[in-house]
Amino acid sequence: MVSLLDRKLLRDVAAMRGQVITIALLVAAGVAVFVGSVSTYNSLGTAVERFYATARFPQVFVTLKRAPLSIVPQLNAIPGVATVEARIVREVIVDWPAASQPVSARMVSLNHAGDERLARLHLRRGAAPEPGSPRSAAVNEAFAEANGVNPGDDIRVLLNGKVEAFHVSGVALSSEYVYAVKPGLPIPDDRLYAILWVDRRAAEAAFDMKAAFNDAVISLAPGADPKPVIDELDRLLEPYGSIGAVARRDQPSNRFLEDELNQQKVMSTTIPLIFFGVAAFLLNSALGRLVAAQREQIAALKALGFPTATLMLHYLKLVLVIVLIGSALGIAAGWGFGRAMIASYQGFFRLPELPFGLTPWSAVLGIAISLTAASLGVLTALRQVVSLAPAVAMRPAAPLGFRRSWIEALLPRAATRSRRLMILRNTAGRPFRSVLTVAGVAFAIPMMVLGIFWRDAINEMIDLQFNLVERGNATVTFPHPLDRSILRDLAREPGVLVAEGQRIVPVRLRAGQRSYLTSVIGLSAGDELRRPHDAILHPIAAMPDGITLTRRLAERLDVMVGDIIAVEAMEGRRRKRDLPVTAIVDESIGMASYMEIETLNRFTDEGAVISAASLYVEPTAMPALGRRFKNLPTIESVTMKAYTLSSFMEKIAGLVFVTAGILAAFATIITVGVVYNSARISLQERAWELASLRVLGFTRGEVGGILFGEFAIEIVLGILIGLPLSHAVIGLIAGFHSNESFQIPAVIATQTYFIAAGVVLAAAAASAYIVKGRVDRLDLVAALKTRE
Template sequence: MVSALDRKMLRDLWRMKGQAGAIAVVIAVGVMLLVMTQGLVRSLEETRAAYYERYRLADVFAAVSRAPVQVVPELQALPGVSLAEGRIIGSALIDIPGQPLPVRAQAVSLPLANRASLNEVYLAAGRMPGQTAPDEILLLESFAKAHALTPGDTLRATMNGALRDYRIVGLAASPEFLYTTAPGELVPDDARFGVIWMTRPAIAALFDMGGAFNQALVSLARGANPDAALDAIDRVLAPYGGTGAIPLEDQFSNKFIQQEITGLKGSGAVVPPVFLSVAAFLLYVVITRMVQSEREEIGLLKAFGYTNSEVGTHYFKFVLTIATLGALLGCLLGIAAGRAMVGIYVQFYKFPFLVFSLEPASFATGVAVSILAASAGSILVLRKIFALRPAEAMRPPAPADYSGGARMPGWLRDRLDQPSRMVLRRLTHQPGRMAGATIGIAAGMGLSLAMITIYAGFDRTVDLSFHVIDRSDATITFTHPLSDTALFDLRRIPGIERTEALRVTAAVFHNGPRSHQGAINGMPPKAELYRALDPSYQAIDIPPEGIVLSLALAATLKATTGDIIWVDIKEGSQPRLPLRVAGVAETLVGSPAYMDMTELNRLLKTPGRVSGAYVTLTEGTEERVFADLKALPAVAGVTLKAESLASFVTMMNTGAGMIRYVMGAIAFIITFGIVYNAARIALSERLHDLAGLRVLGFSRSEAAFVLLGELAVVTLVAIPIGAALGFGLGQVIAAGFSTEFYQIPVVFHPASYGVAMAVVLGAAITSGLLVKRDLDRADLIAALKTRE
């Protein structure tokens, strides 16, 4: 049976459905983001773990120049190693009909049949290649789909200088190729990089690896010491040209997936509390005004025998109902949003299966946090209920006393009409209420501005990386470091206007216990086509000695200018070098390091060597240039900046990056909800007074001006406060979106402030019109009744 107080609560909820709904939506948004992000994190982690385990992804990858297969049992016998095997990998160039340039690919030997092997493939279509058919291959499914290739088609590819036709007998995926990029690139593009799997005898014949391997795969035993195992593997492979064992956590594909998961965790930890804090504040304002307006009813309830606890519980139920409804709505929206996002992850990453997995803890956390946030906003108000005595509470509240306030100057009073003076008196004599409304609207302004700056930050990352730092049209990569005279061959190709050498070598950076696996970019003095920039976006002249770290790499290593870091070069004799940090560069994509090319070659004892070149092209000559480059055997691949730019934008608009659009739309909706809520509260407080003005002869417009003038002033005062809040929120949210692969700066353009102001002013105007409509429809007689 429903009690009298519960019936009153239901009537109050219906009467305040606009305000209650706005607050419930704010709570729902926070819970939705919490459920969605935690569900996606759990889905990615569980799917990745299941995929890795089912297809036995190796724990360690160790490249080697050439090692005999007899070394594999030696690796197998190392402490902590549960399984070891050697495989063959190599570079390939695929000829795609209609494309002037060959597409880069990686050739990989298939695991041996009829035995437990590491890095097994998922067969998506077709069948496995026959052991006696050297021309049969498997092709990476995503690459095949990008070029409309199916089992039965023929593929022409060059491996180790031999151009041959191969028959595609199956399409495959692998846990080590969830995120695929061409060597030296960060941005994936299914059409520009492929993977070819071949039988062991076929690929051994092509790369002259009979009885040998050039990559060791190792699975570690449970409880093994990873660092000790890596050191032991390096010692075994060092005589055969080993370049250093890489743990799974540093494997490129896995590392990117982990960064995606980390980004989701970051946004899930930062954003929902912001929305729930705003909801707690709004509930505090609503319940405060509600208690103040119903003080007579509270006194009457106490006079009839209701205890302080019963009356307090009644108002607390009101708050909990709104919070619970918002939390339940947020759970449902979180499930729907998570399932929609899963489809995007399946498209962008190469999971053969990915089902949105609900995280039960996220529901409990969402509901609990919502209730706690709502409770925090109402507990202070409930103390006022306990303090009210029935006799005092049942008296009508005394009219507002403005005598103690500052007197309005005569010159101002003479220039203002009566409605304007009413607005000014309320603003100056009730600063507490005005401050509450101002802070609420400022919070909405801050949310909108923060998301607009995040949009601008993503745009800045793209512009800085692809137009300011990289000013080339294409990057040419050689199969191996060549003499710098190779640049003369490039300059002779008609259509290539300018060339600039690059020298890249893989390296591991160490600073005390911190390390990072990356590469050093050797640059010529006063580079023009690809530059390192300082924090003010001015070109840095790479010093003849020392190393310049990107901002992200310096942060990872906790290194500053003047520090000495150790660098393990993973090329040639693999020296270990102490290098002084000569500066820090502003780079928003990747974590590169820069050195003078001549100095880098001197340290490597390979003078005059280049790994490739940045080039600019004459407009309209691209196809001719590509045809000439295709004829050069030393060219491993060509990357067009326009294609990399398109792929990078796609990457940033997928996964965690896409959430910024969801958050932006939510921020704008919440901004409207906050402003509308403030307007509704003002109407409920002033309805009796405004009805009195109408009876005294004020027109509808004049009465509305008294109400809306207050809202206008509060909104205008809230805008600069919201700008300051937006700056802080922008910093926090940008940090949540940034990963090791790209960083999002906080960019505050004047236009960003203008758009955020327009959002707030638009919300204020719309809310004002809705509130004026309700005021015009109000029953003046009912509004003027005094409850005795």
């Protein structure tokens, strides 16, 4: 049998359905962001670990110029080494007829037909090249899908100045190229970069590497420390042109993947914490005010003999109903959020399978946090009511003690008419209630900004990196350093307006116990096509007597301007030199360093050489120049800014915008829930006063104006506080989300602030319209009736 209080519960839920739904949506938004973020992180991490294990992903990687296979036993004998796989790896050009520019590719030799002891291939279609097959190749899935390549097709590769045709035997995935990116670029372009796996004999013949290798991957014994292994590898392979062994953390694909996993981990804690914290606060205050508004009902029930514990249980049931409704919606929305995130990752990271799985503990914890926050708000308000004698509690609350405030003294006489004074004094006379409403609106603003500021950040990254720093629209790299006279040849190509040379040298930077393997870029003092900038966007020229670092690289090494760092060239004679840090520059992508090119050439003792060139090309001449570069053996790869930006927007920005769109939707829900409940509960709390004013002769419009005047003051104050609060929240989030691959700028456009404030104002206007109908239908007798 349904008890009296349970029937009241059902009637309350039906009567307050608007408030119940909006409060439940607050719970849903917090639970959804928490469950979706945590589950996405766990799903992605589990898929990566599974693939790394089955594909035998190496733990140490080393690239060198050329070494005999006879040295491999010495490498195997290094303490801590379990397996060594020696390979041939070279960058080549693919002549793909459908591409308007040269397609860069990395050719990797296979020793065991794809079933390698390390870095084993995962075949998606077809088969790996058979042992001894001279013209068969497997191609990576990302390139195959982007260009419509299928097993049985032919692919033309430029080798030693001649075009050789390879038969595509299969389409594969590799743990080394989950994130396949062209060297020197942070962003993959699947249309213009391929991985080709060929049998070792084919690679030996193509690159004159008989009984030799120029690349090795190593696995370690369980528990082995990679650092001494890397040190010994560098010592043994230095005579063979090693550019330095790196641990798994610094392998390009894995570095980006780990950065994204770490960022997703941060997102699964920081953003849900902010969303959940705000939602829990609002839930606590909304339900607390809702219960306090029923003080007369509670007192009447207590007078009828209902024990305090029974009344508390009754209102906890109300909390439970609302939280369960919200949690059910939140878990469903979190499932959709997570699936959308995983779907966006599937085109970004190439894994054999990337299923989404809901993390059960996140759902349980989300429900528990929501239930706890709601229960605390209800019990706090209930305790204040039940502590009063029933006869006292059933009477309306004592009127406020109105008095002239300092605010009134600052206002002109026209602003202190009776109704305006009532609005001001009601707002100031209930400071706790006013503060709760203002705080709710103030926290809603950062939620909206957090959902939509990502577009501002992406635009800032593009503007800084591709308009201020990298001002050319094409970049070419050479297979080996060439004399600077090559710039004259490039400048004579049709459509080339400016050509500037750069020398890029792999280096290891050391500062005390800290070290980092990166590249130093040699620039000329008058270069215009690549110009590093400082924090206030002033161009910084490379100094002839030192080295310039990007800010994140300086932070990684823990150095400042004026500090001395050790610079070790990882090619040629591997010279070492101590240099002062002469400047620190800001860049959005990567962690680079700069030197004046003549100083760098003297340091490496190579003469006036360059290894890359930045070009500014007449846009209409781009297609013809791309076709021309396909046939130049001196060019190893070509990068055109338009394609890079297109890939950036498709890959990085696309992934970010999926998250941003979903967060913006949840933020809108929170905003509407906050504003509507504030207005609705204010009416419930003020019903007796408003009815009294109606009896005294105030019109409906005048009564509504008093209520909405107070509401407008609270909304405006909340917006004014929320806007600077948004900047602090975004700064915190941007700091947590930056990594070695990308720096998320804490930039908020003016229009973003306007959008966030506009959503709050729209929610306020809609809420006022709904509440106005209730003011017009106010039952004066019921509102003024005093229970005896």
